[in-house]
Amino acid sequence: MKLALLELRRRPWRFAPAVIALVLLTGLLLTLGGLLDGLYNGFTGALRAQPGALLTYASDANLSVVRSRIDAATIAQVERVPGVEQVGGLGTVLLGAEVPGQATEASVALFGYQRAPGGVPAPPEHAGQVYADTSLKAYGVKEGNTLLLGPQRYPVSVVGWVSDTDFLLQGGLWGTVETWREVLGSARPDQVLASGTFQVLTVSTTAGADPARVAAAIDAATGGKTQTVTRSFAVDSLPGITQQRSTFNAIIDTTFFVAALVVALFFVLLTIERVGIYAVFKAIGASSGQLFAQVVLQAVVIAVVSFMVGALLALAVGSLIPPQVPLQFSASRALQVAVGLVVMSTLGSAVSLRRVVRIDPATAIS
Amino acid sequence: MLLASREIRRAPVRFGLLAGAVGLLIFLVFFQQTLLSSLLNSFTGALQNQSGTVLVYSSEARNNLEASVLSPDIVDKVAAVPGVGQAGPLGAATMTVLAQGQQIDVAVIGAEPGKPGQPTQLISGRPATAPGEGVASSETKSFAIGDAVTTAAGGSPVTIVGLTAQSQFNVQPSLFVTFDTFTALRKAANPDATMVLPSAVAVIPAPGVSPKALADSIDAAVPQLAALTRSEAVAGAPGVSSTQGSFALLLTLAVVVVALVTGFFFLILTVQKTAALTLLRAVGAPASYLVRGLIQQVVLVLGVALLVAVGLLLTAAAAVNTGLPLTIDPRALVVSTVVVVVLSLLGVAFSVWRVLRIDPFQAVGRPGLGGIE
Secondary structure (H helix, E strand, C coil): CHHHHHHHHHCHHHHHHHHHHHHHHHHHHHHHHHHHHHHHHHHHHHHHCCCCCEEEEEHHHCCCCCCCCECHHHHHHHHCCCCEEEEEEEEEEEEEEECCCCCCCEEEEEEEECCCCCCCCCCCCCCCEEEEEHHHHHHCCCCCCEEEECCCCEEEEEEEEECCCCECCEEEEEECHHHHHHHHHHHCHHHCCCCCCECEEEEEECCCCCHHHHHHHHHHHCCCCEEEEEHHHHHHCCCCHHHHHHHHHHHHHHHHHHHHHHHHHHHHHHHHHCHHHHHHHHHCCCCHHHHHHHHHHHHHHHHHHHHHHHHHHHHHHHHHCCCCCCCCCCHHHHHHHHHHHHHHHHHHHHHHHHHHHHCCHHHHHC | CHHHHHHHHHCHHHHHHHHHHHHHHHHHHHHHHHHHHHHHHHHHHHHHCECCCEEEEEHHHCCCHHHCCCCCHHHHHHHCCCCEEEEEEEEEEEEEEEECCEEEEEEEEEECCCCCCCECCEEEECCCCCCCEEEEECCCCCCCCCCEEEECCEEEEEEEEEEECCCCECCECEEEEEHHHHHHHHHHHCCCCCCCCCCEEEEEECCCCCHHHHHHHHHHHCCCEEEEEHHHHHHHCCCHHHHHHHHHHHHHHHHHHHHHHHHHHHHHHHHHCHHHHHHHHHCCCCHHHHHHHHHHHHHHHHHHHHHHHHHHHHHHHHHCCCCCCCCCCHHHHHHHHHHHHHHHHHHCHHHHHHHHCCCCCHHHHCHHHCCCC
16 A cells, blocks of 8 residues: 555656546536536526425416416415415516626516515515625626616616526526516516516415425316426426536536546556566565555545646636636535546546456566 | 558457447547537527528627517618618517427517518428418427417417428427517417517618628617627527537547547557567567557547447437437538547557657567567
8 A cells, every 4th residue: 555655656747647637527527517506506596595385387388487477366266275375476577787887788587576585585675676696796786786677778776685596597686576567567568467467476385285285286276277386396397407407417427437437548557567566566475455455546546636636727717717607616516526536536447457366476487 | 551450350359349439439529519510500590591681689688589679660770771671570489389289389480571580491381471370490390281379378370381491499499470470479478468579670681781791880870789690690699609618518528538548548559569569670670660550550440430430420310319300510520530530649649659669679688578688
C-alpha cells in the first residue's frame, strides 16, 4: 500500500494523462449536473412551492397552466367535495419585462395567487406590487424598481424577494389576483379570464384524507370538467421536464462510463509496463491480492484528486457563464459525482485484475 | 505494410472488438448528430418552411413567436415600409385539440390566404384558403386529409385539406389555418377572450430587396418591433441555441472518447509489441516502415468502425421510435467523420512517438531478445 502511495508522490507525472482526463470529466459532470438542477428548478419552482397536495386543471387543458380555465361555479363544486380543506385560485402570464437602466428585457412569469406558496408572503397589500424571485437579480432587478410588463408596459413595483419560484425558466413575480388580471387583460387579450375564473386551483386535503381519492372525487363532482393531479405529477407533466431529465441523466451516465473506460485503459497500460516488477514482487512473496489492492488504491487516489481539481474547474467555468444561464451547483450533486467517480474508477481499475493474477513469478528470473 | 495487415488477419478478434467498440462510439456521434438536426427541425420547421422571409415580432417577445403580441395597426405600418413586397398578420398559439378521438397539443398558425406565412412543404392536398380549412404537419401521423379537428373546449371544426412535411413547431404538430379560423379557434378555446391579436407580421420583400436589409428598415421605421430574417428567427427561437449547445457538448465528449479509446488501444498494443518492434528495427526495418504499418492499422480499424456506425445508424433511423421524425443529414455525417478520423490519428500520435523512440541497440541489450545485458 505504502509503495502505491510512494509511487504517486515520487512520480506524479506518470499519472498525469489519467488525472487530466478525469479532471475534465469531473468538470463536465459537475457542470452538466448543475445545469440539470438549474433547469429543473427554473422550470418547476412555482409549482413545487404551491400549498396543498393537489392541483386542479381544466380537463381540456392537457395539464397546461396557461391554457387551463376554471370558472367560479366549478370552483364552488370543488370546495364542496368531502376531503377538500382549502382551495385557492392561481393564474399566471408569461411576459417580457423592461428593467430600469437595463438594455435586455427580463423574462418573467407574473402570478396572481389567493393562497401563499411556500416561501412567498401573503399577497401584497396593493395592486401593482409584486414580490420578485431572486433569479431576476441576474437581469439587474432591484427592490423598489418599477418593471414595465408586456407590450403595453404595465408598471409593477418590486416590494420584496422570494426564491426558487421560477416557472418555465421565467423569473417569478408574485402579485395580487387583481394585478395578474389587469396585466393579462393589457398584454394578452386572447387569454383574458372572466372575474372569478382562475387557471389552476391549489387544493389542500383534510388530515387523513387520501389525496388520490380526493382528486378522483373532485373530477367526479365537476362532471369531468377538471383534471386533478398531485403536485409532483403536475411538476413532471410540465413540457419537456421528463425528457430533459432523462437526456441529461443519460449524458451523465455515459460520462461516468467514459471515466471508467479511461481509468481501465490507463491501468491496463500501467500494468503491462509493470509486469516485470510485479513478477519480482510475486517472486519475493507478494500476493496477487496485494498487488491488485495497490492498483485500486492508486485509482481511488487519482479519482479523489481529480474530483477536487475538477470541482475547482467547474466553479471556474460557472463563474464565466452569464448569470442568466440556470447553472446551480449543490453539495448533494457534488457528493454524487465524487462517489460515482470513485466507484467507476475502482471498477475501471478492476479490469487489470486478470493481468495481475496471470503474472508468473518465474518470469522474474527468466 | 504486409506485416501490419497480416497482424490484423492473425488477430481478427482483437482488432474486430476494437473496430466494433469504436464503431459503436462513432454510431453514438452519428445518432446524436441526426437527433440534433431532427430536433431542431421539430422546434422550428414551421418557421423555416413558411413563405415569409422576414418575420416581425414585438420587441418584448424575445424572439418567441408565441410570446409576441402586436396591435392590428402594426401590420399596416409594416406594410407601408419601403421595400415590403407583401405583408400579412401571423397568429401562433398552442392549443389542445381533438383529432381522431385523441386530445393532443398542436401549434396553430394562422395567416391570411395568399399572404406570407403559408406552408411551403405541402406533400399532399392543397393549401387552406377558406375559413374552417387547415393544413397539418404529417410527421406525427395524427391527422389525415378529410379529418375534422376541434379544440378540446369545443367550437367549429377545422377540416384538414392538406399535409405538410418538416413543419412541426416547438416539437408539436402544427396546423396552418386562415387568420379568421385562428381567431375562431382562440375564441373557442377561451370564450372570455376580448380580442385575438396577431403574434407577428410575415413579410416578403419587394424584388431586389434582401430580407436582411428589409428587416433593418422595418426596425428603423417602426418602434417597439424586432424584425428578423427567417434564418435569424429560426436560430433565435427559444430552445434552439440551448439544444445546439447541449448537443455540441455531447458530440465533443463522444468524439474525444473515440480518440482516447483508439489512442489508448494502439498505445497498449505498441507497448506490448515493443520487443518485437525493437528486433525489427535491429534487422534493418526503418522506423517509417513501422509507423506506416501502425497508421495503416488505425485507418483500417476506423474504416471498419465507420461501416459499422453507418449500418447501425441506418438501422436505428428505421427502427427506433424517438417520437421525432429522424432525418439523416449526410453533410453533418461527413464533417463528423473527418473530425473523428483526424482526432483518432492525433490520439495515436503518442504510439507513433514510442515507435520512433525505439532504439535498435536495445535488441542486443535485452536478454529476452537474445542479447546480453
